[in-house]
Amino acid sequence: MAEEETQVIVGLEVHCQLDTKSKLFCGCSTDYRSDGPNTHLCPICLGLPGAMPALNKRAIEYAMKVAKALNCEIVNESEFSRKNYFYPDLDKAYQITQYDKPLAEGGYLEIESDAGGEKKVRLTRIHVEEDPGRLVHMGNVERGKYSLVDYNRAGIPLIEIVSEPDMRSPKEARKFLNKLRATLEYLSVFDSEKEGSLRVDANISIKGHERVEVKNITSYKGVEKALTFEVTRQKNLIRRGLRIERETRHFLEGRGVTQSARSKEQEHDYRYFPEPDLRPLRVKSWVDGIVLPELPDARRERFMAQYGCSLNHARTLTGDLKLANFFEKVVSSDPKGLAPLASTWIADTLIGELNYRDMGLDPVDPESVAALIWLLKAGTITDKSGVEVLRVMLDQRLKKEKTETPDAIVARLGLTRTTGDTGAIAAAIEEAISENPKALEDYRNGEGKALNFLVGQVMKKTRGKADPAELNRMLIEALKKKEA
Ligand SMILES: Nc1ncnc2c1ncn2[C@@H]1O[C@H](COP(=O)(O)OP(=O)(O)OP(=O)(O)O)[C@@H](O)[C@H]1O
Numbered sequence: 001m002a003e004e005e006t007q008v009i010v011g012l013e014v015h016c017q018l019d020t021k022s023k024l025f026c027g028c029s030t031d032y033r034s035d036g037p038n039t040h041l042c043p044i045c046l047g048l049p050g051a052m053p054a055l056n057k058r059a060i061e062y063a064m065k066v067a068k069a070l071n072c073e074i075v076n077e078s079e080f081s082r083k084n085y086f087y088p089d090l091d092k093a094y095q096i097t098q099y100d101k102p103l104a105e106g107g108y109l110e111i112e113s114d115a116g117g118e119k120k121v122r123l124t125r126i127h128v129e130e131d132p133g134r135l136v137h138m139g140n141v142e143r144g145k146y147s148l149v150d151y152n153r154a155g156i157p158l159i160e161i162v163s164e165p166d167m168r169s170p171k172e173a174r175k176f177l178n179k180l181r182a183t184l185e186y187l188s189v190f191d192s193e194k195e196g197s198l199r200v201d202a203n204i205s206i207k208g209h210e211r212v213e214v215k216n217i218t219s220y221k222g223v224e225k226a227l228t229f230e231v232t233r234q235k236n237l238i239r240r241g242l243r244i245e246r247e248t249r250h251f252l253e254g255r256g257v258t259q260s261a262r263s264k265e266q267e268h269d270y271r272y273f274p275e276p277d278l279r280p281l282r283v284k285s286w287v288d289g290i291v292l293p294e295l296p297d298a299r300r301e302r303f304m305a306q307y308g309c310s311l312n313h314a315r316t317l318t319g320d321l322k323l324a325n326f327f328e329k330v331v332s333s334d335p336k337g338l339a340p341l342a343s344t345w346i347a348d349t350l351i352g353e354l355n356y357r358d359m360g361l362d363p364v365d366p367e368s369v370a371a372l373i374w375l376l377k378a379g380t381i382t383d384k385s386g387v388e389v390l391r392v393m394l395d396q397r398l399k400k401e402k403t404e405t406p407d408a409i410v411a412r413l414g415l416t417r418t419t420g421d422t423g424a425i426a427a428a429i430e431e432a433i434s435e436n437p438k439a440l441e442d443y444r445n446g447e448g449k450a451l452n453f454l455v456g457q458v459m460k461k462t463r464g465k466a467d468p469a470e471l472n473r474m475l476i477e478a479l480k481k482k483e484a
């Protein structure tokens with residue numbers, strides 16, 4: 001099939017919990033995760049007869065902050081509606097949401113496109129709604145033995161951000177979500193670390209064919225995986241000349257596959273009508289009073305200008321609020337001097353080592369990393385030893401052992417660079433050459449790889465402490481002598 005015929009089209013509906021103290025229509029605390037199920041309830045969030053909702057002003061301010069940051073237009077008048085459906089996660093049998101008059105329309109979010117460079121993903125709308133309760137299925141969704149329900153989550157403020165179908169691959173969808181998460185965190189309206197704080201319905205089609213909606217994916221990686229699975233499934237059907245059904249599917253996280261769900265409710269099944277207990281919302285005039293903080297794109301530009309970061313490093317560092325703050329703390333004692341080393345060591349090495357350990361940034365203190373960068377900058381240790389020190393630092397934190405300063409680790413492991421100690425290097429070179437006559441021969445026959453191999457051997461013998469430039473120079477000299 002030609003590429004044009006297999007063009008992937010993705011649009012996302014993203015539900016984000018707003019990090020308010022109390023729920024959207026009552027005073028119940030939203031901080032329920034550490035408490036037992038069904039402990040943060042009142043007649044309003046339970047929807048008992050006669051209970052009257054009262055709108056949380058802070059939630060609307062948060063939603064407007066997001067709308068402004070995403071370049072949306074706040075409408076003159078928006079409205080809450082009741083979306084009626086029967087499902088055990090909804091004890092009052094309707095959800096208060098916004099339907100034909102959402103809070104905000106239009107807007108866009110810029111992401112790094114697959115083709116390279118920035119691209120705008122247009123947004124359709126942002127609306128405010130209450131979260132339903134949480135169902136815990138014992139067994140899987142389709143064939144569970146029974147389900148438990150926790151209404152603590154019922155009534156927590158959500159915004160739903162609906163994108164236009166502007167993404168062209170699962171990877172772009174992942175980029176969109178990462179950028180959105182970063183933006184929400186910079187705005188201090190969202191806590192991505194809270195379980196279930198972001199949930200995605202991912203719509204995907206192949207150009208010219210029906211779209212499929214994969215509902216309620218709860219992880220960023222999950223969205224990319226579910227979409228990747230769908231691309232393969234849909235392309236296979238098309239290749240075999242079969243039709244793609246317009247349907248809703250579930251993502252089975254453990255198996256990495258999607259599965260057809262019961263047929264999707266039609267819009268009229270929801271019997272939407274304006275919520276009679278809430279007045280229309282006229283808040284457009286608040287927009288001018290909303291002051292936005294520095295957002296990820298602006299911070300990225302600043303990191304490049306102020307610290308000389310490469311585009312990729314700046315992207316990585318500012319793509320996460322905590323990481324960006326961490327970087328600025330690390331370089332604070334000498335921004336110009338430390339930034340070049342700190343960019344690579346944090347954006348590449350530290351992130352790599354953290355991911356490898358499935359570890360977050362929280363246990364790592366910027367002071368220790370700054371101390372390590374100073375050692376590297378002063379030339380006290382080699383890059384190779386730097387990695388070793390970093391690994392020890394991370395392992396101590398991961399295993400909750402007593403932590404040592406980088407200097408203490410260098411001293412304990414004897415990692416100080418053996419520069420000037422040419423005797424030790426020369427001895428290691430002699431050893432390496434005599435142990436590897438084949439490499440010597442290959443080198444004589446002009447094989448460049450042999451030199452790299454010998455460098456590695458000498459490095460090993462000096463346990464990475466030798467200055468790489470010095471080592472290289474001395475090794476080539478020694479090899480030349482042997483040739484003569
Ligand atoms: N051809 C398409 N391929 C992939 N995604 C599409 C396509 N057309 C529309 N979409 C996306 O589908 C989503 C439609 O969401 P919307 O909430 O408007 O309707 P819905 O899915 O029918 O309703 P519900 O809120 O009940 O899920 C948007 O994110 C849009 O970008």
Ligand SMILES: [Mg+2]
Nearest residue numbers: 013160162201
């Ligand atoms: Mg929707």
Ligand SMILES: [Mg+2]
Nearest residue numbers: 013201203213
């Ligand atoms: Mg949808």
